Amino acid sequence: MAKTLDLFWHEHPLYEKYRMFTCQECHRSAIPFFEVFYGCFRCNIKWHPYCVPRSTKNINHPCHPNHPLEVLLQGPPSYSDEKCSLCQRKLSNFVYHCKLCNFSIDMECGNRPPPHKVDHPKCHEHALTLMGREVSFTCNACGTHGERNPYVCLPCSVMFHYDCIDLPHVININRHDHRISHSYPLKRGNWVCEICRQDINTTYGGYSCNKCPDFFVHSKCATRKDVWDGTELEGIPEEVVDVAPFEVIEEGVIYHFSHEKHNLFLIEDVFIDGAEDMHCEACARPVSSEKHYKCVECKFILHEECANLPLTKRHGLSTGIFYLRFGKDFSEQNFSCDACNRDGRGFSYKDEEGVVLDVLCASLSFFKHPKLHPHTLFLTTIDRGTCLACGENKLNVLRCVDCDYSLDYKCATLPLVIKHRCDTHYLVLRSGEEAPEGKYWCEICEAETNPERWFYTCDDCGVVCHIECVTGDFLNIKPGIIMKNRENKFEVGFNDHDSRPKCTDCGSRCRFPRFFKVTRKNIEYYYCSKACFQNAKF
Template sequence: MCARANLKMPWHHHPLLFVYLDGCLYCDFCGRRFEEGYFCPLCRLTVHERCVSVFESPDITRTCHAKHSLKLLTQGAPDYTDLKCHVCADNTGNLLYHCDICKFNLDPDCAIISPPPVSLSNLKVHDHKHTLTLMPRLLSFVCDACGETGDRSPYVCLQCNFMIHGYCAYFPRVIHINRHDHRVTYTYPLGPGEWKCGVCWEGIDWSCGAYSCSTCPNNYAVHSRCATRDDVWDGEELDGVPEQVEDIEPFKTNDDNTITHFSHSEHNMSLNKDGIALEESIFCDGCVRPIGSNTFYSCSDCSFILHEICANLPKKKRHFLSPKPLTLTYGGSVETNECYACLQRFGRGFMYREDIYRNVDLLCSSITEPFVHGSHPHPLLYINVEHDEELTKTCQGCGIRTEGMVLGCTKCRFYLDFSCATLPLTVRLDRYDDHPLTLCYGEKVSGKYWCDICETETNPETWFYTCKDCGVTLHVFCVVGDFKCVKSGDVYYEHKLLSNSSSSRPTCSYCHCHCPGSFTLHENGKNEEFFCSFYCLILFKEWNRFDKKLILPPWVN
């Protein structure tokens, strides 16, 4: 940091530093990145050099508080007043305008940058004929536009007893949200009925405004504030925009009853309904799961094969994981494919994609709301932790805290991350047990459990796999590993994934354990190197990877 110290300015009581911090701070006036300007080490006031002109007028008068002038303060709001802006409710911070007669505060945004209008007319979305007037004071009310309570500065129509938040005046009329296939339209009032919000699943006050679907006969509606969240709505106003029907069919049917699938357009594919179980080594090229005895489409010219259900996946779908439609794509590799929801890497196959940085694997994209899971008696809803008051959640399945997205029951404080929510309920691992293994949701026991694969202790309160016939217990990690939907032969940066099914297990080059997992990573070179997990590979190579979820295998000390 470069600085000139002990500068005395008439607009602040403390000596200031003139500093260069390359974007580490934000200006208290404009809220933008701090480049160069003044900084107070005592009260941490930060002001751009270009914003200092605001101090040339320390007293101002505004139409929203016309009876008294407002004085500029640089050391925060006095203790005797509400510390938030009396109009927008944002924290005022160090810099604010204050009336000591009325105990009234305005932040710089409402005072200088974008002052609120004192009246609103011709509100298209609300179809309100009268002018609404700003009442700039602390006042408890219920907003007629969204149904939520407010505690300050509503816009009111005394003639109609109509009150709304300032930000609710500008709701879009027609939008598309990620929870519904049809457009929804703002309606005030919503009208009598037993309404539940399609986002939060709480009741809707039908005497207030909300978004509803005129196409669906089952009374679909969403709270106004839920519908306009940035993780639900893509920000596009569709009022007056013609609705276009998108082609979401993944294949074209040919005259000879074959299909041409978008993922394999060079050859035609035929449907097989024999019901004969195929070898376990034959995997669907879409979901990267064994074909088994399911019906499938196969190519007679090459080995490309798809489950019938995978071949019918729509090319586009709306999903709660993205405010924009997700597009079905095929390709990639373990190197490039990382699921945006569960943060796990997966192999070449189908995925739903928002953009090149946001891929969702088929298992995570198949989850719908409300999500019913055997580990909890109540349906689970999607929670984006970034939009939640509690910035971290602990997954009940693995005990790991996450700052990302979860499925949860807020009333019971029960949460699952997407890795645990998509774990298979039963799985076969013939080299350890002849019977199917069942996912157990944890137990309260006094004794110790041991994993029969890695031979280390298992925490019985977190999830594990067990055999009801033999009584064995196995770590989830030991059964499913740290890759998702992969097959033997997939390559991760010159390291080939090999099935670890032989009786002789290789030794990991990092942790020096005999690799117990389902897959090993093998690098051919001057010195043959094996790795028991993605974790050991990354640490051994000292790669600076950006993977958000690197799990410590239970057998690594």
């Protein structure tokens, strides 16, 4: 039977139990079977025990030693900034407060006060003592500003945030393939943080790579939840993993693990006109002027870059390790990339949490094309942003640290040049800043183009096309691919004929370069886009 409690701030008896829940006060979820909570059967509300007051009595707190703190049950007073003076989280209903100093802390900071002395901190070789007062300082471990309650070592004249005294020494982050370690001060130099892309002050602490002499990261950036998996690796031997995807047989000849039948031969210095029927098995994009590996006995082709894809890698969209999926079991399965939301069929990367990336997005750590934008773009945060190439608001965008410019993964992985039936020449990707003056209409759909968005154009003929009209929804699926599902046969068709098929769903002629053809009971149905195909009921 659950233990019951009568606490002064709630009108009903509370019970004590272990279970998955979300705390009414701090709004954080508990780990199932590892945290106890107080709950009310009648109100269906639950709290962490440390997020509620135990008594109406004032408390003494080491971070505010001059005055006692009183319990407030209706939130912080209106004259306060409504943030906890220690952890800076937004205050909720229960608050410890000093009217004389306008000092407020939440229940967790009040019921779990920091220790007065830390004998063996990770950040320093000596014991540290809490300075329980308001004082402006710069933390020696992370280099950021603090306003109160530092931990100090007076003989060494150093100060640390409470959150920084146990920063992990050795960690893996999702922006680098090697381990990085914490130290202070850092090696002198003009370093830029590899995550936020801001300058690093080497007077203070940070993380660096022992194998890469110019890789440095701010302490706060390296330990972000979206960057670090939370595992301290000090004392744990590093595993040596072979990530090479092929064996070299001789110069220009490899045995690739994704093609067990035959060796692949490197093809150099070629230009394949009309290469629409030759597509890379990994990324599904056409093979034209790029170096590539080819099987002389069958139609298996890999871009040289795709042939060198590592078997494992890290990526900024997950803290886990991504594993390359290839071969018959995976290349014959459709997937949706969690970065660009394109459907794909070919090689992909997947981590243990189920995040799936196509090989183009998985290989994209930054975007640098001066003709499209003068600065380099990086994945600095995982906040939402508006892509200035297409105008859509996306969760994951690459950002420019020099100006307010963002680009989503779908636009960042667009082909720089592409062949389309609307023109005899290759179409070139251009930014909105390069749009010609006046009004222009898309050569394919004949609708007006937006001069502020990216577009495709022919430098010889001057035609202008919408990006979506040139690429369609099935850019990462090879034409000719046939899939079967029970009594249905699905095929990705290449729309290269004058008599374009009519879409079964919307009734218009398919204007995109690829379409879905579904054969059901010997009857053919055509779908011009992913949206139209999803409307079909099979």
